[in-house]
Structures are given as structure tokens and as C-alpha cells.
Amino acid sequence: MTGGAADGTTRGVALVTGAGSGIGRATARRLAADGWPIVLVDRDGGRLKDTVDGIGAPVLEHLVCDLTAPSAIQDEIAAVVDRLPVGLLVNNAGVGFRATAGATTDEQWDTTLALNLTAVFRLCRLVLPGMIQRQRGCIVNIASAGGLVGLRQRAAYCASKAGVIGLTRALAADHAADGVRVNAIAPGTVDTEWVERMLADDPDAPGTRRMMEQRQLDGRMGTPDEVAAGVSFLAGPDGRFANGSVLVLDSGLTAV
Numbered sequence: 001m002t003g004g005a006a007d008g009t010t011r012g013v014a015l016v017t018g019a020g021s022g023i024g025r026a027t028a029r030r031l032a033a034d035g036w037p038i039v040l041v042d043r044d045g046g047r048l049k050d051t052v053d054g055i056g057a058p059v060l061e062h063l064v065c066d067l068t069a070p071s072a073i074q075d076e077i078a079a080v081v082d083r084l085p086v087g088l089l090v091n092n093a094g095v096g097f098r099a100t101a102g103a104t105t106d107e108q109w110d111t112t113l114a115l116n117l118t119a120v121f122r123l124c125r126l127v128l129p130g131m132i133q134r135q136r137g138c139i140v141n142i143a144s145a146g147g148l149v150g151l152r153q154r155a156a157y158c159a160s161k162a163g164v165i166g167l168t169r170a171l172a173a174d175h176a177a178d179g180v181r182v183n184a185i186a187p188g189t190v191d192t193e194w195v196e197r198m199l200a201d202d203p204d205a206p207g208t209r210r211m212m213e214q215r216q217l218d219g220r221m222g223t224p225d226e227v228a229a230g231v232s233f234l235a236g237p238d239g240r241f242a243n244g245s246v247l248v249l250d251s252g253l254t255a256v
């Protein structure tokens, strides 16, 4: 499907966070191919530049900012939202680490919640007035299978992603009448640098990787493109009946 004018005057522009890597990069590529004018955000300028250079379509703007810093959303992203009609927000940037609750420090808890949940809330709050005014908009929050079930050694992460799912549903309920749809995707384990980081201090990294693959019914990790396809569906006309939904893309991780 093709998009509107290059400045996004028809259905607006798509803003994707965490676009410097993995699922965010694949989502940026997919939405550009779908015809969305795109704005990309990441805290890692070098990696974001690689995404922009490799996308094969013009990127309207790319912003290097740390979404946990209050000024990033209040000032830098707010300035973009003032200039451009954001019709699609993909809240993808996220962090995670392995620890039980007992082994989680206050700082780890705060950092995880600040990005995975508070920044998602603040970005939704920022773009909603424009969407409501235009009576049209779509938000896709990248949650996790860990927001639906308890995963071992992911206490803060699971709490943050369950919060994202609750926020998604509440926003859908509040804003359906405004023409805004809000959905989440709950991916299983997807082969990105994230996984490499999780395995970095694992004394049996190959064994843990095999376990992560085998707990999914296809016996493999998902690809970033498979999650990006879900974003494309939810954001496009075929996804119009989805609101307050959690699209589970996990090859059965949470089903069996």
C-alpha cells in the first residue's frame, strides 16, 4: 500500500523509536516500504545513521536522544510532533536484563521502567492530542511475551511489559471514539543483538540459546522482519478491526 504525500499529509507520518537496531530497524524499513514517511529515534547515533543509510527510502527526520531523559520527549520529540502530523507511533525502544526480583537493584528497576513503560506513556500522551484533533491515528506498542506470562530471571522486564499491555488497553478504551487505535505486539524471542547481550555473561551461552529456540514451536527464534510485518498489519487498513489487541508473535511460546 502506498502512503500519502511525502510530508505525510494524508495519513500522517510514522515515528519509530529504537530504530537503530533489531526490531525497530526492521520496522522502519517495512513502514518505509509500505509508503509511510518516517521519523526515527534512537539514543545510538551511529547505529541510527546505519538504519537511515540502509533504508532505501527518504527518512524525514532522525533524532538521537535518550528517551529516559525528560527533555528528550518534552522538548526534542515535542518539536517534531509540532512540525509533523504523527499518524503512527511505534513504541519499540526497550531494555532488559536477567535477574530475579531479589537480585534487581533499585537503579535497574528504575531504568527498565523509565524506558519500557514511562517513556511509552509520555510518547503516547504527546502524540494523542494531534491524533484526536485529526480524528485519526494508530499506536503500536512493542510489548513482549514476558508481558503475558512470567519468564524466569526477568522480574523488572515482565512487570514493565505487562504495564505496557495494560496501558495499551486503557488507551484503546479512552480513544476509540476519537478515531485512534492502540495495539500491542507480544513477540517471543527474536534474534537481535538483544539476545547476544542476554547471553554475554552466560556460562553456557550455546545451551541457553538452544533452550530459547526450542521453547518456541518452530524450534527457532523469530526474525525482526516477522515482527515488523505485524506492525505493518496493525498500522494498515487490514488491521482496522484491531483495537486494544495484543498480537502474539511467539511461535507458541505462550501457548504450550
Ligand SMILES: NC(=O)c1ccc[n+]([C@@H]2O[C@H](COP(=O)([O-])OP(=O)(O)OC[C@H]3O[C@@H](n4cnc5c(N)ncnc54)[C@H](O)[C@@H]3O)[C@@H](O)[C@H]2O)c1
Residues within 6 Å of the ligand: 017, 018, 019, 020, 021, 022, 023, 024, 041, 042, 043, 044, 047, 065, 066, 067, 068, 092, 093, 094, 095, 096, 115, 142, 143, 144, 145, 186, 187, 188, 189, 190, 191, 192, 193, 194, 195
Ligand atoms: N529480541 C527479543 O527477543 C524481544 C522479544 C520480545 C520483545 N522485544 C522488545 O522489542 C523491542 C526491541 O528489541 P530488540 O530486540 O530489537 O532490541 P535491540 O537491543 O536490538 O534494539 C533496541 C534499540 O533501542 C535503543 N534504545 C535503548 N535504550 C534507549 C533509550 N533510552 N532511548 C532511545 N533508544 C534506546 C537501542 O539503542 C537499540 O537501537 C524492545 O522493546 C524489546 O523489549 C524483544
